[in-house]
Amino acid sequence: MDWALPPNYSTFGVVIDQLFWIILVITGIAFLLVEGGIVWFCIKYRGREGARAHYTHGSNRLEIIWTVIPAIIIAVLGAYSALVWDDIKGSSNRPADALEFLVVGKQFEWNITYPGVDETLGTADDFTVRNQFHFPVNEDITILLESEDVIHSFFIPELRVKQDAVPGMTIPVWFDATQTGNFEIACAELCGLGHYYMMASVTVHSAADFDAWQASQAPAAAQ
Amino acid sequence: MATIVAEATGQAILHEEHEQSFLRKYIFSTDHKVIAIQFLIYTLFFLMIGGLLAMLMRYQIAWPARGELPLGGIFPESMVASGYILPEFYNALVTMHGSVMVFLAIMPMLVGVWANYLIPLQLGTHDMAFPRLNMLSFWAMVPAGILTLASFFVVGGAAGAGWTLYAPLSARPDLTGVGLGQILWLAALVFIGLSSILGSVNYITTTINMRAPGMTWMRMPLTIWSLFITAILALLAMPVLSAAGIMLIFDQTIGTSFFLPEGGGQPLLWQHLFWFFGHPEVYILILPAMGFTSEILSVGSRKPVFGYKAMVLALVSIAFLGFIVWGHHMFQSGMNPMLGLTFTVSTLFIAVPSAIKTFNWMGTMWRGNLQLHSAMLFAIGFVAMFAIGGLSGVFMASTPVDIYIHDTYFIVAHIHYVLFGGSLFALFGAIYFWYPKMFGRMMNETMGKIHFWLTFVFFNLVFFPMHGVGMVGMMRRIYDSTGYAHLQGIEDTNAIITWAAFGLFASGFLFAFNFFWSLKKGRKAEANPWNATTLEWQTPSPPKHGNWEEIPVVYHGPHEYSHPDVEDKDWLAQNERPDVVSPAAGSH
Numbered sequence: 001m002d003w004a005l006p007p008n009y010s011t012f013g014v015v016i017d018q019l020f021w022i023i024l025v026i027t028g029i030a031f032l033l034v035e036g037g038i039v040w041f042c043i044k045y046r047g048r049e050g051a052r053a054h055y056t057h058g059s060n061r062l063e064i065i066w067t068v069i070p071a072i073i074i075a076v077l078g079a080y081s082a083l084v085w086d087d088i089k090g091s092s093n094r095p096a097d098a099l100e101f102l103v104v105g106k107q108f109e110w111n112i113t114y115p116g117v118d119e120t121l122g123t124a125d126d127f128t129v130r131n132q133f134h135f136p137v138n139e140d141i142t143i144l145l146e147s148e149d150v151i152h153s154f155f156i157p158e159l160r161v162k163q164d165a166v167p168g169m170t171i172p173v174w175f176d177a178t179q180t181g182n183f184e185i186a187c188a189e190l191c192g193l194g195h196y197y198m199m200a201s202v203t204v205h206s207a208a209d210f211d212a213w214q215a216s217q218a219p220a221a222a223q
Numbered sequence: 224m225a226t227i228v229a230e231a232t233g234q235a236i237l238h239e240e241h242e243q244s245f246l247r248k249y250i251f252s253t254d255h256k257v258i259a260i261q262f263l264i265y266t267l268f269f270l271m272i273g274g275l276l277a278m279l280m281r282y283q284i285a286w287p288a289r290g291e292l293p294l295g296g297i298f299p300e301s302m303v304a305s306g307y308i309l310p311e312f313y314n315a316l317v318t319m320h321g322s323v324m325v326f327l328a329i330m331p332m333l334v335g336v337w338a339n340y341l342i343p344l345q346l347g348t349h350d351m352a353f354p355r356l357n358m359l360s361f362w363a364m365v366p367a368g369i370l371t372l373a374s375f376f377v378v379g380g381a382a383g384a385g386w387t388l389y390a391p392l393s394a395r396p397d398l399t400g401v402g403l404g405q406i407l408w409l410a411a412l413v414f415i416g417l418s419s420i421l422g423s424v425n426y427i428t429t430t431i432n433m434r435a436p437g438m439t440w441m442r443m444p445l446t447i448w449s450l451f452i453t454a455i456l457a458l459l460a461m462p463v464l465s466a467a468g469i470m471l472i473f474d475q476t477i478g479t480s481f482f483l484p485e486g487g488g489q490p491l492l493w494q495h496l497f498w499f500f501g502h503p504e505v506y507i508l509i510l511p512a513m514g515f516t517s518e519i520l521s522v523g524s525r526k527p528v529f530g531y532k533a534m535v536l537a538l539v540s541i542a543f544l545g546f547i548v549w550g551h552h553m554f555q556s557g558m559n560p561m562l563g564l565t566f567t568v569s570t571l572f573i574a575v576p577s578a579i580k581t582f583n584w585m586g587t588m589w590r591g592n593l594q595l596h597s598a599m600l601f602a603i604g605f606v607a608m609f610a611i612g613g614l615s616g617v618f619m620a621s622t623p624v625d626i627y628i629h630d631t632y633f634i635v636a637h638i639h640y641v642l643f644g645g646s647l648f649a650l651f652g653a654i655y656f657w658y659p660k661m662f663g664r665m666m667n668e669t670m671g672k673i674h675f676w677l678t679f680v681f682f683n684l685v686f687f688p689m690h691g692v693g694m695v696g697m698m699r700r701i702y703d704s705t706g707y708a709h710l711q712g713i714e715d716t717n718a719i720i721t722w723a724a725f726g727l728f729a730s731g732f733l734f735a736f737n738f739f740w741s742l743k744k745g746r747k748a749e750a751n752p753w754n755a756t757t758l759e760w761q762t763p764s765p766p767k768h769g770n771w772e773e774i775p776v777v778y779h780g781p782h783e784y785s786h787p788d789v790e791d792k793d794w795l796a797q798n799e800r801p802d803v804v805s806p807a808a809g810s811h
Contacts, residue, residue: 006709023624042593045591055786059586067579078572085623158709160627
C-alpha cells in the first residue's frame with residue numbers, strides 16, 4: 001500500500017493538502033535534527049573509562065534561540081491555519097447561494113433529504129433517500145447536518161469533509177466537488193454496534209445528470 | 224516482598240513504628256514507600272490487563288472476517304461467539320483498553336507510585352504530610368479496579384462508548400445495549416478521582432512544607448518539580464471529571480438530562496467538561512515522565528541538567544497552557560468555529576515549551592559521558608519517541624488539516640507516541656532506575672537491554688505505520704474496515720501492526736520476569752549504585768521506615784555531576800559540602 005492521502009476532489013481540499021505537506025516538511029526537518037542529534041550524541045559521547053563530562057548548567061543564548069525559532073514557525077503556521085480554517089468553516093464565509101440538502105444521521109444510516117426541482121428545502125417536492133447522496137459537480141453544496149440519536153461524524157475522505165452530527169443541533173457544512181465520481185460517506189465517530197457499517201454511497205453527477213437523477217426520484221418519492 | 228521494608232530502627236520517628244503487625248506494615252501501611260510499592264504492583268497488573276484488551280482488539284482489526292480467535296472458547300458467548308469477537312465486545316475492548324491504560328495503569332503508575340516514593344525521599348523528609356490520607360488514596364483504587372473488572376461480566380458487558388464517554392451514546396443504554404457496565408465504570412471513575420485528589424493534596428502539602436533544610440525551590444530535583452505541578456493539575460482537573468461522571472450517572476439512572484437533548488440538555492456540554500479535565504490529564508500523563516527523564520538523563524550523562532531554570536519554566540507554562548487548549552479535541556464537534564481559532568493558537572503555543580524541553584534534554588546529553596544502561600536507554604528512547612508524538616501533534620493543531628485526520632488512526636498513532644513512547648518508556652526507565660532503591664537489589668541489565676530493544680523496535684512497528692493508515696483515512700474504533708472503498712489495500716499493514724503488537728505485548732513479559740526474578744536473585748544494591756546526587760541515594764537501599772537517621776542538609780542544586788572542583792569522583796551529593804569533599808572548591 002502507499003501511505004498517502006486519497007486523491008482530493010474538493011475545492012478547499014487543495015489547501016488542506018498543501019498545509020499537510022508544508023507541516024510534513026517542517027516537522028520532517030525537526031524530526032531529522034532531533035533524532036539525528038540523539039543518535040550522533042549516543043555514538044560520540046558514549047561513556048569511556050576515565051572520561052569526564054563537560055560541566056555546564058546551560059546557555060541562555062541557546063535557550064533564547066530554541067524558544068524564539070519554534071515560536072516564530074508556530075506563529076506563522078498558526079496564523080495561516082487560522083485563515084484557512086476561517087475560509088472553510090467560518091460562518092461568514094459559507095456560500096450564500098449553495099444548493100441545500102438535509103442530512104440526518106441515525107444508528108446506523110444516513111438519510112438525505114433532497115430539495116427537489118425547486119431547489120428549496122421544506123417544500124412539497126422534497127424527498128428523502130436512505131444511504132444515497134447524489135449532488136452536482138462544481139457547485140457549492142451546503143448540507144444541514146443533524147442526528148436523531150447519538151453523535152455521528154459525516155466524513156467523505158475524498159472531499160476532505162468531516163463534521164460531527166450532534167443530536168439537538170443543526171450544523172451547516174459546505175463543500176464543492178471538482179470531479180464527478182463515486183465515493184462514500186463514512187461515520188467517523190463511535191456511534192454504537194453498527195458504527196463500522198454506517199456508510200452511504202456518494203455520487204457526484206454532472207449538472208445535467210443530477211437534474212435527470214432528481215427527476216427520476218421525485219415521482220417515486222411523491223407516491 | 225520480605226525485602227521491601229527493612230526492620231524498623233530504634234529511632235522512633237513515626238508513632239506507628241513500634242511492633243507493627245504484618246497487616247499494618249504491608250497491607251494497611253501508612254509508609255509512603257510501601258504505598259508506592261502497592262501502587263506499583265497494582266498498576267503493573269492493570270498494564271497487563273490493558274495490553275491484553277489491546278491484543279484482542281488488534282486481532283479483530285487485522286483479521287475481521289477470520290474468526291478462529293485463539294482460546295476464543297474461554298470467553299462467554301456474549302463476548303466471543305464461535306471464534307468471532309462480537310461488535311459489542313469489540314466496542315468494550317476499545318473503551319476499556321483506553322480507560323484501563325489511562326486511569327488504572329499509566330496515571331497511577333506515574334503519580335501514585337513515584338510521587339509517593341520520591342517526594343519524601345528526594346526532599347529529605349520522613350514521610351508524607353498526611354500518611355493516612357495517603358493510605359486511603361491507594362485503597363480507593365482497589366474498589367475502582369474491582370468495579371472495572373466486574374463490569375466485563377455483567378449483563379450487557381463493559382462500557383462501550385469509548386474512553387471519552389461521549390453522550391448521548393454513553394448516557395442511553397437503549398442505544399448501546401450497555402447499561403450496568405457503563406455505570407460500574409463511571410463509579411470506578413469516581414473512586415479514581417477520590418484517590419487522585421487525596422494524593423494530590425498530600426503531594427502539594429508535602430512539597431511546600433516538608434523540604435529538608437537548604438532544599439530551596441530551585442534546588443529541588445526536576446522529578447519533584449514535575450510531580451508537584453502534576454499534583455496541582457490533578458487537584459484542579461479531577462473534580463471536574465468526577466462531577467461530570469456523576470451527572471452522567473444521573474442521566475442514565477434517574478432521568479436527568481444534563482447531556483440529553485430530549486430533556487433540554489447539551490451533548491457538547493459533556494465534551495467541554497470531559498476535555499476541560501482531559502487536556503490537563505494529558506499533561507498529568509506526561510509531566511512526571513518528563514521529570515524522570517530529566518533526572519535519568521542527567522545521571523546517565525554525568526552532567527547537570529541543561530537549562531534547569533528553563534526546564535522549570537517550561538513545566539509551569541505547559542501546566543498553565545494545558546488548561547486553555549481543551550477545545551482542540553472538539554474542532555469538528557460542532558462548537559462555534561470561531562472558538563477553533565483561539566484553541567488553535569493556544570494549542571500551537573504549547574509546542575514551544577515542549578520544544579524547549581526536548582532541546583534541553585539533548586543539551587544534557589551533549590558532551591556528556593553517557594552510561595547507556597537500561598534506565599538511560601529508556602530515557603533516551605523517551606526523548607526520541609516523545610519528539611515524534613510532539614511533532615505529529617502539529618498536524619492536528621492545524622485546524623484545516625485536523626478536518627481530515629480527526630478521528631482517524633493518525634490520532635491513534637499520535638496518542639500512543641506520547642503515552643506509550645513517552646509516558647511508558649519513561650516509566651520503564653524509572654523502574655530500572657529506582658528499583659535498587661525500592662527493593663535493595665539491581666534488576667538484570669542484560670534482560671533490561673533486550674527488553675529495551677524489543678520494546679523500541681516493536682513499538683515503532685506498531686505505531687509508526689498507523690500514521691500511514693490514518694492518512695489513507697481509516698477511522699478510529701471500527702470493528703471492520705474491509706467494507707470501505709477508500710480503505711482497500713491496508714489489510715497487510717494492519718496485519719503487520721497486529722503481529723508487531725503481539726511482539727510488544729510479549730516483550731512485556733520479559734520485563735515482568737526480570738522484575739520478579741530480581742526481587743530474589745538480583746545483585747544486592749548498595750545505597751547509591753548510579754553515583755547519583757539526589758537525596759534518595761544518600762540513604763540505605765531500601766531506606767528504613769522513616770527514611771533517615773538524621774534529616775540531611777542540602778547545600779546546592781540537584782544535579783552536580785562532573786564538577787571541575789571535585790576531583791576524586793564525578794558527582795557531588797546534594798547534602799555534601801563541596802569544600803569538605805575537595806577543600807579547594809568554592810561553594811557553588
